[in-house]
Amino acid sequence: MSDARLAQATPVARGPGGPATITRRLAPLALLAVAALLIPAGAAAQVTYQKLDNGLTVIVRENPVAPVVAVVLLVKMGTRWEQPATAGISNFVHAVMVKGTAKRGGSELAEAVAALGGKISATGEVDDSELRATALARFWRELLGLTAELALEPTLAPGEVATERDWLQSRIQKRRDNAPSRAFDEFFAALYGAHPYAIPVLGTAESLARVDHAQVVAAYRAGYRPERMILSVSGQVSAPEVLAEARRRFGGLARGGGGAEPAIPSPVSAGRRVEIEMPAQQAQILVGGLAPAMSHPDHAAVKVLSTILGGGMAGRLFAELRDKRGLAYAAASYYDPVREPGALVLYLGTAPENAARAEEALLREVERIRREPVDAEELSRAKGYLLGRYAMDRRTNERQAWYLAFYELQGQGRNFPERYRRAVEAVTPADVQRVARQVLGTVTTLVLRPK
Amino acid sequence: MIGIARSVSIALCALLLAGCATAGGSPSSSATAAGPAREVLPNGLVLVVHEHRASDVVALQLWVRTGGRDESPEELGLSHYLEHMLFKGTPTRPPGSIDTLIEGLGGASNAFTSYDYTHYDVVLPAEHLRAGIELLADIGVNAAFVPEELESEKTVVFEEMNLVEDDPEKFLGRRLGELAYAPHPYGRPILGTRELIQALTRERLAAYYRKHYVPRNMVLVVVGAVTPAEVRALAATTFGRLGGSAPARPALPPPPALDRSRRAEVPREEKQAYLGLAWRAPATSDGDIYAVDLLTYILGDSPSSRLNQTVRERLRLVSAIEAGYVSSEQGGIVRVTARLERANLEQTEAAILDVIRRVREEGVTEAERQRAIVTAESSYAFDIETAEGLAKSYGQAETTWTLEDELAYLARLRQITGAQIQAAARKYFGDDNYARVRFLPK
Numbered sequence: 001m002s003d004a005r006l007a008q009a010t011p012v013a014r015g016p017g018g019p020a021t022i023t024r025r026l027a028p029l030a031l032l033a034v035a036a037l038l039i040p041a042g043a044a045a046q047v048t049y050q051k052l053d054n055g056l057t058v059i060v061r062e063n064p065v066a067p068v069v070a071v072v073l074l075v076k077m078g079t080r081w082e083q084p085a086t087a088g089i090s091n092f093v094h095a096v097m098v099k100g101t102a103k104r105g106g107s108e109l110a111e112a113v114a115a116l117g118g119k120i121s122a123t124g125e126v127d128d129s130e131l132r133a134t135a136l137a138r139f140w141r142e143l144l145g146l147t148a149e150l151a152l153e154p155t156l157a158p159g160e161v162a163t164e165r166d167w168l169q170s171r172i173q174k175r176r177d178n179a180p181s182r183a184f185d186e187f188f189a190a191l192y193g194a195h196p197y198a199i200p201v202l203g204t205a206e207s208l209a210r211v212d213h214a215q216v217v218a219a220y221r222a223g224y225r226p227e228r229m230i231l232s233v234s235g236q237v238s239a240p241e242v243l244a245e246a247r248r249r250f251g252g253l254a255r256g257g258g259g260a261e262p263a264i265p266s267p268v269s270a271g272r273r274v275e276i277e278m279p280a281q282q283a284q285i286l287v288g289g290l291a292p293a294m295s296h297p298d299h300a301a302v303k304v305l306s307t308i309l310g311g312g313m314a315g316r317l318f319a320e321l322r323d324k325r326g327l328a329y330a331a332a333s334y335y336d337p338v339r340e341p342g343a344l345v346l347y348l349g350t351a352p353e354n355a356a357r358a359e360e361a362l363l364r365e366v367e368r369i370r371r372e373p374v375d376a377e378e379l380s381r382a383k384g385y386l387l388g389r390y391a392m393d394r395r396t397n398e399r400q401a402w403y404l405a406f407y408e409l410q411g412q413g414r415n416f417p418e419r420y421r422r423a424v425e426a427v428t429p430a431d432v433q434r435v436a437r438q439v440l441g442t443v444t445t446l447v448l449r450p451k
Numbered sequence: 452m453i454g455i456a457r458s459v460s461i462a463l464c465a466l467l468l469a470g471c472a473t474a475g476g477s478p479s480s481s482a483t484a485a486g487p488a489r490e491v492l493p494n495g496l497v498l499v500v501h502e503h504r505a506s507d508v509v510a511l512q513l514w515v516r517t518g519g520r521d522e523s524p525e526e527l528g529l530s531h532y533l534e535h536m537l538f539k540g541t542p543t544r545p546p547g548s549i550d551t552l553i554e555g556l557g558g559a560s561n562a563f564t565s566y567d568y569t570h571y572d573v574v575l576p577a578e579h580l581r582a583g584i585e586l587l588a589d590i591g592v593n594a595a596f597v598p599e600e601l602e603s604e605k606t607v608v609f610e611e612m613n614l615v616e617d618d619p620e621k622f623l624g625r626r627l628g629e630l631a632y633a634p635h636p637y638g639r640p641i642l643g644t645r646e647l648i649q650a651l652t653r654e655r656l657a658a659y660y661r662k663h664y665v666p667r668n669m670v671l672v673v674v675g676a677v678t679p680a681e682v683r684a685l686a687a688t689t690f691g692r693l694g695g696s697a698p699a700r701p702a703l704p705p706p707p708a709l710d711r712s713r714r715a716e717v718p719r720e721e722k723q724a725y726l727g728l729a730w731r732a733p734a735t736s737d738g739d740i741y742a743v744d745l746l747t748y749i750l751g752d753s754p755s756s757r758l759n760q761t762v763r764e765r766l767r768l769v770s771a772i773e774a775g776y777v778s779s780e781q782g783g784i785v786r787v788t789a790r791l792e793r794a795n796l797e798q799t800e801a802a803i804l805d806v807i808r809r810v811r812e813e814g815v816t817e818a819e820r821q822r823a824i825v826t827a828e829s830s831y832a833f834d835i836e837t838a839e840g841l842a843k844s845y846g847q848a849e850t851t852w853t854l855e856d857e858l859a860y861l862a863r864l865r866q867i868t869g870a871q872i873q874a875a876a877r878k879y880f881g882d883d884n885y886a887r888v889r890f891l892p893k
Contacts, residue, residue, distance in 0.1 A: 019573075065505040066836045068829070107765060114822040117829025163767070170723060170770040174790070177721040179617055250778035279720035281613035312559070316551035323539070323547065326603035331612030349609055363893050381555040388557020392574065395506045398834045 011035040022432060030418045032280075047404065048239040049395030049414070054255050055227035058246045061234035063397055070397040071147050073131040074405040077223030079199045080127050080339060081262050088168070088203015089211050090124030090274040093156075093220045094131070098122050099443055104220040109146070116142055120150065127339045129223065130407055134398055137236035144233070147247035151229075156220060158213045163209055164248035172202050179448055180330075180349060182276075183284035187446040190274045191290065193341055195267035225256030227389055232405035234397040265387060268339055271442035277451040282329070283321035283355035284448040287362055288345035291439045294410060300423035301431040302439060306335040306344055308374055308432065309365065311389075314381055316365055327358040336382040344439050352450050359447065366443065369436045385426055390417075456577065457653045487845055488679050491852055492691050495667035499845045499854065500679040503838050509675030510838035511583040513591055514846040516670075518661040519566040520636040520781070523702060528643015529659045531564040532651065537571060538562065539600050541593040546600055549586065556582065566637050566782050568850040574839050577676035587671065587690035592664055596653050605648055612642050619719065619890060623727045623788060628777075631729040631784050631886040636708045641658050666690065667697035670849040674842040706731065706782040713886035718893050723770070724793040724891035726800060730781040730880050732776060735852040740778060741860075741867045742875035747776040747785050748823040749815050749872070751807065755822065757806050758787065768799045780851045785879070786884075793892055800887070806822055807880045814873035827864050 032331045052058060077090045091117040098120065099106045113120050118135035131151055135143040175181040185200045192198035203211075231250060233242050269290050309315045311332025317331035330349030335342060346366070350358045376383075393399055394417075407416045456858050471786045538560060542547045553560045558575035571590065577743035587691040615621050632638030642648075671690055673682045707729050719725075733739040751774025758772045772789040792801055834840035848857035 042710065066832055068832045068836065107755065110760070111751070111818070111822065114753050114755040114826060115818075117714060117825040117832070130594075134833065136832060149685050170790070174770075177619070177723070181685065260765075281617045282610065312550065312554045314547065314554045319547055319550065322607060323600075324603065326606035329607055350613070351606070351613060352736070354606070366864050377551075378711055381551050383756065384557045385554035388554070390680075391506075392508065393559065396833070 029220050046386045052251050057230045059232040060239040060242045067137045070401040071133040071139045071400040071403045072232045074230045074409045076126045076228040077129045078125050087199045088127045088205035094122035096160050097154040099160040101149045102153040112204045134184040140237050161213045180279040180321050183448040187286040190272045191444045226253045227258040230405045232401040232406045234401040273445045275447045277449050280450040282349050283352045285359050286446040287443050288437045291342040291344040301427045301435045304427045305388045305432050306333045311334045312385045366440050453633040499672045500682045501674040503674050504676045505684050507577050508675050509577040510842040512672040512842045512846050513587045514570045514670040514850050516668045519641040520756040534562045534564045536588045537594050540595045541589050552769045562869045584685045623725050626888045627729050628728040665695035670844045672846045675838040676820050709886050715888045717890050719890045727788045727888040729784040729886045732785045734782045741864050742871045745823045746872050747774050750774040762802045768795045810876040
C-alpha cells in the first residue's frame, strides 16, 4: 500500500528541481520543515491533548474547513534504533502490518479503506514509524477503527513476510537505479559512518535478505507499546467523540514499558570525498556537513543558512548556479529536523560536462557564506521564505495531524511552532556566519558520475 | 490525494510537465460556500474568483490557452521555453527580483506547460493580493527576454531533457504518449528538440509570445481569503487594460486509432522492466468520460483495484501496477503501467488483458462502483483544503473543458450505472487496440 504511484503527475517544470522528498523519509509527507506561524493555519482549529491511562498520547485538532479527516499514529521505532544487520526492519514491519489483521485479509482491508474514500499507508522512518490514514470526515469512526486494527491486531503472517521482502527488494533496486536517490543514500553513509542515520530507511538488500519472520514479530512487539505511541487526529470532527473512541480502541492495550533509548555514539565529521559511477544522464553533486539536532539552540540559524543557500528560486544555489550561469538544473539544500545530529546537504544535479565547474562553483558559495556576512535584504527574504513555506505546509489536515504528533514524539513541547518562529526572526547575519563555519567547516562531498 | 476525479483531469501534463490536481463536484463546505464567480472582461480575458477562507492565503494563477499543440514544427518547445522565461524579468523587474519578491513575502511560484495550456502560479499571504495580480499582468505581456538569460536557460532546458530520460516512470509516460498519439501534436516533444532550442533566437520567442499571450487566450484564477469585488477592481486596472486579438488555434486531425503496429521496445539500464499499455479514450468534451473515469479507477487506481488485486497480489507478477486516465481536449488515453521482472512481461500483459476482458464480459459490482464514487468525492474534499488545489481545477476546466462541467462533475459521476461502465469497457478497451512500450533491462 505504500509504493509510489507509477504515473504520478508531479514533475515540476520550474522549481529548484531537487528530489521533492529527498533524503531518507519514505513518507509522502516528507518535509524540509520546521516551524513557524506566519499564517494562522486554519484559524478556527482547536487542539486537545490527552494521555490515556496506559501511556498512549492522543491529540485531536478540530478543523471545520473541509469535510475530511486525517489520522496519524507515530511510534518510537525507526532507523535510529537499527543496526546494519537489521537495517530497514522498522519499515519492513510496517510493510507487513498493512497486509492483514485478525479480522481482515489484505484485499478486504484495501476495500474497506476505499469504501471510506480513504487511504492508509505505513512506513518506517528515521526517528519514528508512521501509520497515516485519511478519509471523508463522516467516516472518521470507521477510519480510527481501521487504524487501531492495523496497529494492534496485525497478522504478520510468515507468507506475507516473504512476499513483502521481495517487494521491498524491488524497491531497493529501484532506488539504486535512480541517480538522486542513490546519491543521497551514499552521501548519508559517508557522512554518518557508524551512526544509525547512515542506514537507509528501506534497509539494504543484504539486511532484508537476513531478517526473518521472528525478527519482524519481535520488532513489532518492541515498538508497539502504548508509552511509545502518539495518535493524532485532525479534521471535521468533535474532540470529545474522538477521544472517547480512541480510548475505546486503544485504551485496552497493556503497558509494555517505554523501552530504553538507544546508546548512539556521536557521529564525527570526517570530511570525506566519495565518487561513484552509474548509468545515468545527469551528474549528482552533494556537499554538506553534520548539523545541530532539532532541539539545539542553533537549529533555527541553520534553517536560515540552508534557506539562504538553497531555499527556493531566490536561494543562492538556484539564483547563481542555475539562473545566472546555467551550471545546474537542480539546485537545492536540505536540512531535516531530527533527534540526533542532523545534516545540511547542498545538492546539484547537472550535465556531466558541467559537473566539475558546478562543484567548484558550489564550493565557492560555501566559502563565500563562511567568509562574508549575509546582507539584511537577503536575510529577510530567507526568513520570509522559510516561515512562509512552513505556514503553507501546515494547511492540510494530514500535515497538521503529522506535525502535532511529530513534535510530541520529539518531546519539543506544544508551543514549538511559536518558539521556532521567534527563533527564526531573531537570527542575525553573525549567527548565519557562525553556524556556516561550524556546519560547513569540514564538508563531506559525494559526486555521482554517469558512466 | 490520488483519486478518480483527479485521473480524468490529469490531462497531458501527466505525461510530462505539469503537476495536476483537479477534481469536480459541487462545493459543499463552509469554506467554499459561495463557489466560483466567472466573468469575461471586455477584452476577452476570463476571470474566475472564489472567496475561500480556509487559511489567510491567496492562490493566483494565470492560465494561457497555448501549449505544445499550438506550435508549428519549427516552433516545437517554444511554449515550454516561454514558461521558463516569464519569471525572469520585465523592463521594470530585473532578473532575479521576481523570485526575491515572492519568496520574501512568504510566497511561492511555479509554472507548468502542457499540450493544451501553460500556467503560472503564485501563492501569497492574502494581504499581498495586489502585488500578485500586478506581477502576473506584468509578466503576462511584458517579459523582457534578456539575451544572456535566454542563452543560459538553454542549458537548463537541455538538462531537463536529460532528466526525463533518467526517470524510468516519466520516460515511460513520455514514450507511451508519443507512440499513442503520433503524428498528432500530442505525440510531439513538449520540450522541443536540442537542435531547435540551440538555434532559438530572441526574435522568434518574442514573436511567439506576442502572438499567443493576449487577453483572449488568458484565464486569471484567484482563490483565497479575498473578496470578488477587490479582485475584480484590481483585474480591471491591470489585465483589463491589455489589448490584442487571439490567433485561431490550428485545426488538428483527430488522434489516430491504435492497433498492434504501435509497439516500442527500449533497452534501459535499470535492473527491472517496465510495461506500459495505452488505449484511446474520449476527449474531455465527450459524455463518456464519466464512465471511463470510474472504469479506470476500478481497474487500477487504488490498492483495492482489480489490477492490483489480481496481477500484483494474487498472481504476484508485478511490483507495482496502476491505471490512469490521461484526458485532454482533443482525445485522451487510458494507460496501464507496471514495474516487473523481465521474465514476467508476456504473462503480465496477458493477465492485464484478461482483467479487462472480464469487465467487458461481466461488468463491475455495485460495491466497486460505490467505492469509485466515494473516492472521487474524497479527492475533491481534500483538494478544497488548499486554495491552489481549487484554483488549479478551475484553470484546467477553463482551458480543457468548461467550468460548468467541472462543477457538475461529481453529480454526473454519481449517475453513471454499472451497465454504462461495462459499455465503456466494450467501446474503448479491446484486445488489439492499444499501444505498448516495454523497457527492457540491458
